Amino acid sequence: MTDIKNYIQANKDRFLEELYGLLRIPSISSESAHKPDMLRAAEYWKEQLLKAGADRAEVMPTEGNPVVYGEKIVAPGAKTVLVYGHYDVMPVDPVELWKTSPFEPQIIGDRLYARGANDDKGQSFMHAKAFEYLVRENALPCNVKFMLEGEEEIGSPSLGKWCQENKKMLEADVILVSDTSMIAPDVPSVTVGLRGLSYVEVCVTGPNKDLHSGLFGGAVANPANVLAKLVADLIDEKGHVTVPGFYDDVVEVSAEERAAMAKAPFDEVAYKAALDIAKVSGEEGYSTIERTGIRPSLDVNGIWSGYTGEGAKTVLPATAHAKISMRLVPNQDWEKIGRQVAECLQARAPESVKVEVKLLHGGWPYGADLKSEAYKAAEAAYMDVYGKLPIPTRSGGSIPIIATFEQVLGIKSLLMGFGLEADAIHSPNESYLLENFFKGIETIVAFYRHYGA
């Protein structure tokens, strides 16, 4: 039998070429102009699954973008692993900050640059290649099912319903996901907690048209000033979110668990240097890792009003807009939080303007089971490939669908992520360390061996 290392070495260029084919499709789910690209990306995945050795694969419609489903059943009684990934990507703006064309993958140094190189095309594609190896070597010890969606970056609005409708087909013992990060190239970790998300859009309307700021300035409430005040008041001087009820459902993490978390390596000097900031910032009484791992947060994701072009325009704008999202921790309910934020903004708005708040989307937070067979198999796999146990970490990011899987399918997920902070996912110049792509394939193969044994 060919060793996985040798197999990768022999097929490296083909693996990358196949991944490039996927990366070249601009499957941006939040922009409706890219609708045809979603279908192209789904079809591409289907072909890849069939080539890799799936018994069947198909592009299945949903109310939104289709889901690609594929499977290989080795034995009815064998354990079943359901691989989840997503073929949609984030928008690329500000596109002028990209050093390479976002949809023309390019290797520079030891990294592959492209939108989706990591999130999640690069990471999910490792699973196709690990699967291919085990099939070709006739060594697949489990049944494997693949489920790739095209709406992760917009909150997976259709996948929950699709899972409900295909519950039987999706039966599995564990859901395997690579869509998170690890601590460092030589410090593997498994994500055991994910924050939830509640995302709202606020529109403040003042006068019925843009006004001349000289003729009206000082006498008519300016929606941009009002919005700035509403936004500013959402967080107090101590970094606490001021929305009434915001922390009501948060489960405080025990001092013991916080002490354990504090053992994870964290270099604040390097962290600040990497981001070029003079100071970290956040909720008083919590460390940086705690602020993103165990505490909810509130961020403006976008704000716009008035004249934003070159030069000066003395306008008092008619409207002002903001996109605001809250990251949530286990036990917080994203719809409730969205409502609380909306009610709070409405209540605080002065009579001189109208405020509208739309709940754009959201997702539940998630906590994993560190005592499961799957988690143990993952530990053994990382030990094989990296020579050390993975550190259990909590990610500040959200994969809202992970909580949905548990609710709808009753299956826990295992988050074996091979991304790094430096990969700049969601930003210009997203990249993926080639070493992690190949070691990820190795680790996944090792996982199957331990889990299926």
Place this chain on the structure above:
Amino acid sequence: MTDIKNYIQANKDRFLEELYGLLRIPSISSESAHKPDMLRAAEYWKEQLLKAGADRAEVMPTEGNPVVYGEKIVAPGAKTVLVYGHYDVMPVDPVELWKTSPFEPQIIGDRLYARGANDDKGQSFMHAKAFEYLVRENALPCNVKFMLEGEEEIGSPSLGKWCQENKKMLEADVILVSDTSMIAPDVPSVTVGLRGLSYVEVCVTGPNKDLHSGLFGGAVANPANVLAKLVADLIDEKGHVTVPGFYDDVVEVSAEERAAMAKAPFDEVAYKAALDIAKVSGEEGYSTIERTGIRPSLDVNGIWSGYTGEGAKTVLPATAHAKISMRLVPNQDWEKIGRQVAECLQARAPESVKVEVKLLHGGWPYGADLKSEAYKAAEAAYMDVYGKLPIPTRSGGSIPIIATFEQVLGIKSLLMGFGLEADAIHSPNESYLLENFFKGIETIVAFYRHYGA
């Protein structure tokens, strides 16, 4: 001699066609792409002045857009009127809110719609036509000089120097300007006070790239949240600007003058209905007219950061920007105010971000002389045409160059404006009441007769 009313009646369509020619040129001074249009507009004005009867007219270069100068000297000893106007216009965005094409003038009902229909192409063009009439009738009682600039909407950066260099050529007894409003079609007014302007652009920089708001949200200062707080803190609960020293140079208006101002007609119910707002808003202790006339103010003219497109993007933006302007009253120094605002924002910014403030432009406030011969002639002219004296008002707007004229040329200005609040200058669907265009021409003719008598 033809009566001016008859002359207008006979030449109405030609007057409008000639004005359309000017309105069709998209001479937006704040957008560098429109540079060639600035020259086209200047050349057009030159031709119009020559056709109207100027002895000479030329397009004179400046460091920025050219100035159109023209003159007719009837007698060396006669009084000299220097007409000032501007051929540049504001940007047209949001262009989707226009009901007509902004640079294709169109009459709907009793109004002419186009960018610049009022500000200032329509208003300045009345002077060309009043001049034409008096020349053709051989009845011009004064020397007339024209000076039309192309940078008014960006703060007239070149005109002061150009005036300095052409001081001799520009000698005059009064500068006549139509670039302001009157109270109502049947309530003429002359603007005797103008606010100054100090316009800054703020850039808040946080991390060196856009970040994933899940992975970093709560631990890294978000420039959009920081900017919102900085902006919100510039105005307190009572509507006072909180920038240290902001009110130091403001001359408080006497109780007597405030009582006189209170006699000007103002219908708050109609004002609110026209703007579709439930409540006026501003500095405590002042009326709406006072808030825009005798008090300085601060407005966000534009704000932008992060993702502003369709749908949701969970980004923690690297930068956030705002355009902020202060309207100033007599005795306030715009450069000093700009510096104070910049220092205040720097001082208040948290260590976790960098703040840059650029002073984009500004202009001095202005107060007129109600006892001058020119003001008396204007009163008589309005009496002739409207059957009533004009009300002296203070405009909240800025024409920064008016103060410069006084400083550089030593000449006071007379602001005979025929605009109306409903004209929506600087906004989509700018228009000009045709009645005011024609009555303005009549009033200007009457002014020359009284002033030159």
